[in-house]
Amino acid sequence: MAKITYKLKLKDLIDVKNINRDTKKVIKDEVGELLLDLILKDTANQRSAVSGQKWKGLSKEYKKIKSKVAPGVANLELTGDMLDALDIKPYRDGIEIGVFGGEDALKAENHNKFTARSLKTSLPKRQFIPKKDETFRKGIKKELVKLAKEIVDEDNS
């Protein structure tokens, strides 16, 4: 299964013209970790890190099955493998976040509804990775911008 990821460019957070390579690396690392935590936080709170909206609850039948091993809520955690596989990788212009292949990428695809195939599945959409033309919810973006600015300010001082 192909990866289900989103590329966040540094230039979408901060003016990168006068930032040196080392600082960019720090920003990528720090912003990446924060982004991962905020996505996991939203997921645990049963809300989308993309739209910010609460997810629809579980169906009665699935809730019954899920309750045996985990809380019967829509937090995308049954075995925990998919969320464990959520990762970040820096690339030249920014960071790439998502599930980078394997069976967990298929699960992520079905929840995020990225492809025509996944749209055909009966799973309701519970998006936690934005599509190419989307981005993260305002609150998340604000925190990422704030952190990037702080790192640059600290570097300049």
Added chain:
Amino acid sequence: MKITVDKSGFTLPQEIKRILSTVGRDARTKFSRQAADQLKKDIVSTIKTGNSPVKNFRRFQGYSPSYRQAINRGRYRRYNKRLRPVNLTLSGRMLKSIASRLTTEGFMIYFTSRLVKYHNDLGAGRSRVKRRILPRDNEVFKRSVMIKSIEILTESVENLLAKKLRRL
């Protein structure tokens, strides 16, 4: 009952320390209390979702096969223990033992439960799995855990400064 305080669990986030150092003693005490209460809540809620509150530590490692088997067999049914999330909660007493104490610089966060030592430093169970819930040495809390406490502190400091400016 004697409460043993694990002193090595004390931590003071640098970001919070920096903000607190800008205000006077009375305000520092008041703000520290508010920030400590918020931080305690956020640490516990992070742990309950199966994530470490410590920077560079991600989600907690899954339970060992023998513990999973015990859960599946209903050994911990009275605690309503499930396989997921890995939330370090059985009776809930350990997480409830989170406490804070004011210091000259700000405040300390710690757990009074002895179990913390096993999860955080020594390793729990036969597999000796460590699940970091308090920072050690040069480690710090995750920024996502401190966002609200820093917001509270920044707001309090700004309000205080605005009040002082109005008086001038």
